[in-house]
Amino acid sequence: MAGRIDTAIVWAARGLAALGAAMVAAIFIIVLAAVVMRYLVSAPFRFTEELSGLLLAMTVFLTLPFTLAAHRSIRVTIVSDRVGGTLRRILWVVGQGVLVAFASVFAYEAYKITEFTVMLNLRTEVSRLDLAPFMVAMTVAVAVAAFIGAWQALRPPPDTGR
Numbered sequence: 001m002a003g004r005i006d007t008a009i010v011w012a013a014r015g016l017a018a019l020g021a022a023m024v025a026a027i028f029i030i031v032l033a034a035v036v037m038r039y040l041v042s043a044p045f046r047f048t049e050e051l052s053g054l055l056l057a058m059t060v061f062l063t064l065p066f067t068l069a070a071h072r073s074i075r076v077t078i079v080s081d082r083v084g085g086t087l088r089r090i091l092w093v094v095g096q097g098v099l100v101a102f103a104s105v106f107a108y109e110a111y112k113i114t115e116f117t118v119m120l121n122l123r124t125e126v127s128r129l130d131l132a133p134f135m136v137a138m139t140v141a142v143a144v145a146a147f148i149g150a151w152q153a154l155r156p157p158p159d160t161g162r
Helices: 002-041 048-069 085-120 132-154
Strands: none
Touching: 002 048, 002 132, 048 132, 085 132
């Protein structure tokens, strides 16, 4: 059962990371098209900056679950690398607990802001892009990160190769 959950987490995280990579490609295409429009046609897009900023933020949030699932996040392991056994396990669980607490509070607050955004149909100022899809994606990604952190707290700490 644990193996199936691990596999599902990795595949879900990879899917979100693929969306994040697609956002980077979209930023490149949008900026390239904006440059072409500005210098060849003298008619720049008015949405380039806002859309690129939103896509960049989405990239960060959408790749977070994969970073956690693959144990690629930055960790301070000065103490945990020097101890073993039960103390190492305790430090792992405490660290994951901090992650889960932060991500849970963040997801909850993001959900409230997303709900407000959807209720008022909020849009960006210049190009009037709908903010709801971006907010929903980022909120879901942080909630997935919280779930991954909680699941990993139940698993053994990763081998740091010491």
